[in-house]
Amino acid sequence: MSTLTVPKEYGYVVLTSVAGSIVVNMYFMRCVAKAREQHGIKFPTVYAIDNDAFNCVQRGHQHFLEMQPFFMATSLIGGIQHPRLVTGASLVYLLGRIVFMRGYSTGEPAKRKRGFFGYAGLLACLGASVSFAVHRLM
Numbered sequence: 803m804s805t806l807t808v809p810k811e812y813g814y815v816v817l818t819s820v821a822g823s824i825v826v827n828m829y830f831m832r833c834v835a836k837a838r839e840q841h842g843i844k845f846p847t848v849y850a851i852d853n854d855a856f857n858c859v860q861r862g863h864q865h866f867l868e869m870q871p872f873f874m875a876t877s878l879i880g881g882i883q884h885p886r887l888v889t890g891a892s893l894v895y896l897l898g899r900i901v902f903m904r905g906y907s908t909g910e911p912a913k914r915k916r917g918f919f920g921y922a923g924l925l926a927c928l929g930a931s932v933s934f935a936v937h938r939l940m
Contacts, residue, residue: 804938808882811889815881818892819874826896827870830863830903837907855909862906862914866899873924880930883937888930895923 837843837859843850850856873895881888898920905913 806882809885811885812881814889815877815885815892818889818896819877819881822892822896823870823874826899827866829900830866833859833903833907834863858909858911859903859907861911862903865906866903869899869924873927876924876927876931880927880932880934883934884930888927891923891926891930893923895920895927898923 837856838845841850841853841856843853843856849860873892877888877892877895898917900917902914902917902920905916
């Protein structure tokens with residue numbers, strides 16, 4: 803049996819992955835609330851039948867939420883072995899999500915692609931978590 807030691811730098815992983823995600827989510831929540839007000843979409847309506855501009859904002863936030871379990875798992879696991887790499891990768895991922903949302907929120911869905919660079923951060927977190935798993939098995 804081996805002992806798992808969490809490096810001091812893991813605190814940065816928690817700050818970027820957990821706290822950063824909460825801040826980004828709150829910003830996205832505000833974007834959706836503002837779009838609801840602007841377009842007159844009342845609760846509990848999730849997607850408007852005839853309002854693509856609102857739907858783009860809502861979809862941008864929903865996409866963030868759909869990706870969160872993968873991001874959190876890979877960053878928090880991979881960050882144990884590679885805290886500095888994952889901290890940087892998490893910043894790239896979250897910045898990509900913001901650019902994605904800002905592009906999507908224009909009402910032109912193709913502009914969301916500007917934020918696709920964020921997936922490089924997610925893939926780096928995945929690589930770090932695979933590295934962690936492999937090292938634990940050796």
